Amino acid sequence: MKKILLSLSLVIVSLFAVSQVDVRSSLKGSVTDSSGPVSGADVVVVFTPTGSTDRAVTNAAGAFVVNNLAPGGPYTVTVTKAGYAEAKAMDVFTKFSETSSVSVFMAAEFEEVVVSAQALESTIRFGNGTVFGEDVIDGLPSTDRGIQDIASLDPRVSVGQSEDFFSLSIGGSNPRTNDITIDGVSVNDAFGLNDSGQPTLRNSFSIETVKQLSVDVVPFDASRGGFTTGSVNAVTKSGTNEFEGDFYVFNRDQGMVGSDAFGNDPDVFNEDTLGFSAGGPIIKDKLFFYLNFESFEQTYPSFYGPVGSGATDEAYYVTQALVDRVRASASSLYGLDIGNYDSEQNNQSENTFLKLNYLINDNHEAEMSYIDTTSNLVKVRGNPPFGFALDSQWYDDRQGLEVVTTKLFSDWNDKLSTQVTYSTRTQTDNQDPVRGDDMPSVSIVINNGDGSCTGSSNCTNPFR
Template sequence: MTGIDERKPLAERKTEDIGRRTLLAFLLLAVWVPALFGQTAATGALTGTVTDAQGAVIGGATVTATNTDTNQARRATTNENGTYRFNLLPPGTYRIKFEASGFQTVEVPSIAVNVTETPVLDRRLDVAAPVQQEVTVQAAAEAIQTTDSTLGTVIAARTVTDLPLTTRNYINLLGLAAGANADVANAAAGAKGSQNIATNGASPNSNNYQMDGVPINSFSGIGNLAEAVGSSRGGIAIPNPDALQEFKIQTSTYDASYGRNVGANVNVVTKSGGNVFHGSAWEFLRNTALNANDWFLNSAGLPKTRMDQHQFGGTVGGPVKKDKVFFFTSYQGTRTKNGLGTAQNAATTNPSLPVMGTTGFNADASRGKCPLSATSVAQCDAAAQAFAAALAAPNQYGGKAGVFPGSATITPEANIHPVALRLLQLAAPNPAQSRSAYLIPERCSRSRRIPSA
């Protein structure tokens, strides 16, 4: 009996047969696909062969992999070739135990499994003595990857937190990988301080970024990381370094499971907590009193501009239910008062806006007023002309008036357009909150919070 009603028309029976075949194909794919991938963008794998003292393979041996942080265990059995394999292992350190009937039990206390990698751990078992013994072996998995030809670099959490990162942005470390080239970071820039990375001659927008296996590419930024000035393009989500377990940048010959772009694949894994409570707290300080003056400002006889920055936060993680459920959370706040440069491509000689009269949100209209019909600063009131002169003065070159070398000897304020003045004269909608009477305050002050869980 075929399950197809023979009394139905031939065309209808063919349609039903095609539908059943399609359903069967999908069911087979659902069974086979998990076995095809040893690791994903957020996991790793472990494989190896178990043999006896003479080198003969041992089938039916039990191999147990236990995560040393969470105590969660997985078991595998060697096949007729003596081979075992653990797929989709969360990155971390594992304790591996080998057991087989008639052989001594062997335990390897520490094997590191990195994201997207499959280390090889082979083990030889000796015949058991009359009295059962357990042998602990200090060993490491192969450093050279023999299971695939992917070229890449793994950067662990210790490296991320120990290396100096002015912006506290792990993206700045991607240039450590072979074949990766990064632009020069501007430590005085705003936003998250991301850098665009080019690998093996590909463009920066050819890279693919994933966090815990989920794509985090900024499609509005056309794949770029650095925030584009004067547009709505943004970067990608950047967790603080203390929330990262590790990340890997794959630069070439990665497998077909990574698609979308032809550049590098960056796989970030965040921390997830364990059986022991852990926490940390930090404060990173940059202060104008501790900074040297910029070379160009110093050569022009100008004082150093303000750069005050506080980066603070903490992490905490631990068990909700031991060996079962865990939690991890982190927070980082950034407070910046920046008189150096307010954008990625800003010159380091940009001065703070001059303070006219009193300061704070109770300041009077010290920037003056310009009529909408004004075509020159001379048509503005006296307060606006004084503000324009103070604004233009730091931009004089070589003691000459004007913004550019060799310009005509005119008053500096004549280079300030009245439309720009009117923008600077816009009143703040909530002066008490912005701490300034104006929409654009005297100095750039930024706050940034990076929570994660």
């Protein structure tokens, strides 16, 4: 039986006019003195890393709300009013998609009050989820350098191994039913082919770029969508008034992996990760940048061969003599080099991320981000012992993602804040035979040592 393997090349270009996930945070507060709420007090909220400022005035109940804040911190909340000493809440931190709380006490004018606070304990959240901050992300040892290691800290998340590197299940659901977003924009697999649910074979973005990560199980926020069970959203880092950068190298091989539940040792492999990040001001207090580049390479030596070869997995009935005979026939009759069985598998991935933040004024901020990710995975077919294939039967799955997003965050007054998002996404999927598009697929079914087949019902060990 013969069949022709054709190269499969798919491209999807999509536009996103509305963000599904609120990637900003809010801060609500109460201002009191010894007799009760303080109304008419001026509140100034300053994001220390960039100097961006938001303002509010307390109402009759002494309350105030500030929206569209960058998640994280630290923030400094300063409250002033005639007849009172200036009061401050220092080291205030927030989480995205949440409203955090802070309380400030004002004393008589001759006293100064400084309140140290972390606005993390009292929050309002639309859904049943978990948020992980930079302290967790930076401090957790990660074997795969991906969001799955962070998300699996939530007990409702299960991460499994698969041919496409990994699968991420929330509440026991199929990984393809989740919604994975970065800065509020979905980066799901539009073709629905990958076990991870992402459009590239590894993560679509480096874990080094992530500032906070949330895992939500069936969130009931009306602005969320595109999922059946779970939503995973990553908010990325931004530049600040300080120039910062890092360079990192990671290596992993079979010596760092233990035996499985059945006592089997892992296959021989080697993984190398190299990357760098840089961020800082282009115009101090006004325009900031953040850049990350990361490359990953994974190699697997050959692990199978014909009977008697001494390989980890040996094929039934297929001998070296038979392999030589088939190769010679393909070359002499058709002029084809049908390849080898001991070729090395080489899988690679590259991630580029760029983000710009522009503080237009105290009420408006613009943001632009760019993601470019390419990856490949050599997929082996016909593994022994019940099959045997030369590398001309393998195919190289090459996938890519490019996302460009622009956002405008605006605070019109104490009660009205808006976020406008426009995003384009291009996803590609190319599946090509390793030896080229003109290589036919040929199966030789055998069940005897001499390469013959006795009885078609018993010929279940194909040599491809």
